[in-house]
Amino acid sequence: MFKRKTGNKQSEDKDKKPHSLNVDDLKSELQAVIGDCSDLNFRTLKKNGKKIVFCFLSSLIDKTSFDEFLLLPVQQNTQEEWTTESLAQILPIAEISAANQLKEVVASLIEGKAYIYVDGEPFGILANVGTTVERSLEKAETESLVYGPKISFTESLIGNLNIIRSNLKDPQLCMEDITVGKRVKTPGKLVYVKDIADEDNVNTFRQRISELDYDYIPDTTVLGQLIEDNSWTIFPQIMSTELPDRVTLSLMRGRVAVLMDRSPSAIYGPTPFLSFFESTEDVYMRWNMGFFLRMLRIISIFLSVLLTPAYVAVLTYHYEIIPSALLISLGQSRANVPFPPVLEALLLEFVIELLREAGARLPTKVGQTMGIVGGIVIGQAAVQAGFTSNILIIIIALSALGSFTSPSYIMGTAIRMIRFPIIVLAGLWGGIGIMYSFCFILIHLLKLTTIGRPYLMPVYPFRWKDLGYSLLKFPAQFLSYRPLTNRPVDNERFPKQKGREKKDVDE
């Protein structure tokens, strides 16, 4: 919708004009452009009738470094003449550049740089004395882990890049500059390992982000939504994570990541459907445990989607298939309930969603108690009052739990949402309705793509070797190749033969 529109190139040439070479005129020019910014400050010094002006946004610069590294050297410098050249020599600042374009100066001021201009000179100096407010590194909140590194991304792009660089000391690790957004230009980075990541994947990301014509993109999750292949679907096609190790693992498997300033999460792709059920813990755990956990997650997702609709379908249409051991307890608990099974199930699912949402909005400590207490009270009372059957409570709780096992919160939410139409269809058509909706979802998943790659990748098109990475988990010695799904350039992780070898003690 947005990325297809290309920018208007002619207007850029018109904007190329130097600012006024007079200090007072420069001041008024800057005032005119960002004049309503109350924090645009000027500091003017005079020597031998020559004026020198420091322009900065006081909210963005570091006061002490401004005083110490800009003002102090200039004031103490009594011998030399004030020229741009000589000032550049004496300023003890690493990031310095020359500029005379008004537009560039304004953009730099907004980024937190200070502009130093000596009256009459053709160029001024842009010096970076900016500072940003940052929080310290913390444990991951939304993707909590038992095993593995606990560190999570913060809002600082530089900090995040630092973490990735120090995680992945590979000379081939590429960090390409990329600006995100048209009106508000947020700096971002396109991260990939040059001789692993497929060129096409990198190009797709680069092209989609650079062609994005959008005023303001607050977060990478929003960016992810904007560059997705299909924005109508409920299924997320680009993974967003706050775990640096998750990103580095993906990079080494040939995926491409995008980081943005002021965003505490990175996005990466291509991420097929099954990769949303992979946790980094599967990698850190022993392979058989990882295998079990992965299977557990996939089974629980199936249960989560199909259990409640199955209950509705069986109790409304297919009483024949109830096992005799369950028949009486099911029938007795249902006999109390005045609603048809569809309404009963929808009502309880609604209550569970309500609890989850309320729990998420409340402060952490209150939220937890409210979740538990609310669950028990509503569950107990609803059965006592004959509102729902107690078997449905178990089923709903099970499917809610199942949906939370997905390591990706977005995918968990998607799973929880597609349950509602299936329940309605199960109530309308019974087993046929479930089958209909299940087929619909399957066809839909087959049609989806992630960064131009099939969404159901290792399963369809079938890649036997990749199953060890996604659906199953193979022991490390059998994973000598990188997943074909990402089309890595360098396919080999280690020599295949070496993985199978068993070294004797004597050798």
Place this chain on the structure above:
Amino acid sequence: MRKFHKSNLFLLSVCSMTMVISAGCVQQKPLEKLGLITTTGYDMEGENQIKGTAVVQKFDPMTKSATKMITSFAKTSKGLRQQSNLQSNQKLVTGQLRSVVYSRELAKKGIIQLVDSLNRDASIGNMVYLTVADKTASEILEIETNNKGRLNLGTYMYNLIKQNVEGEQIISPTLHEFNHNYYDIGKDPVLPILKVKKNDVIIAGVGLFKGDHLVDELKHGDLFYLKILIDKYKAGTKEMGYTTDQLKKIMIKNENYTKKPIYSKIYVSIDNIQSRTKIELVDKKNLRFRVDVDLDSRVLEMTEALDLGKTASVKFLEKKLDTSMKKRIEGLLIRFKELGIDPIGLGNEYEAHLRGKPITQEEWDRKYKDVTFDVHVKNTIERTGVVD
């Protein structure tokens, strides 16, 4: 991003509208509004009329016991359902039917028209158990009312039969197996016979059918041999009786051993029986069948001390078992032949040796009279318990 075409939207809305609108045509069967017939019984009632008795499982939050017995009269089983519906506040359905009882009188006349109605009803599973009542079916189903609905006869009878089938006591009497044996030429069905004992229902024996009508019945002792011939044992149990003279040779004559005989005969109980039976047509012209029975077992109990420590005496006991089993099996085969019934499926075996035209029931009935048998039984006692 995929464009959403107007024609797609139209198609989608048409599809979903049809789904929603035509959903009204589907008949709902909410569990709590149904009366589930869990077991039914059929009796003859005078001329041209059957009496149907049904145990109905109901779900009522007010009362604890939620079964009800409904009796009605009609000509057909579907007619019975119509009549029964008039006596129930919930819609009667047969999807949870677990077992069916036919009275002895009905079974003697033939039950295929009633079994056929079960076959035609899609909601009835193939794993429904068919049984024959020792007297009348209503007598058995009345146990439910005698127990004030606490027994839950439908599941009780189902479990009674299922447990005994799994314990290798009787041959599985499902609707599926009845159909198979009935429609297969050269094989006849067998169904268990149920009997009322005080306020309980028990399995009294097995009814032998000729086609769809009851001809004879086997009591407990012969059931073992019938199952050996029809099926196989994986872990069966059997007790055999012998006179003291027969086993004198291997009895322990130790003075110190003060075990006094309680019975006048000696009984040996063997268990963990694994049987394999091979029935082979050895002479097609003279219709001679060779029946090979192999049994592996373990002696678990004997009423008098036998010297089973010696290999020779174990062999002796094996021989004894062979001869007595052979006698019973031969007796059973001859009895079947005289009655003209074929529960073992000799006709099937015969037909397997025919080329070309399949045999008809009449042809086989005629030929069955001339069949001769050659029975070989081989017992192997593998263990004699943990005492020695």
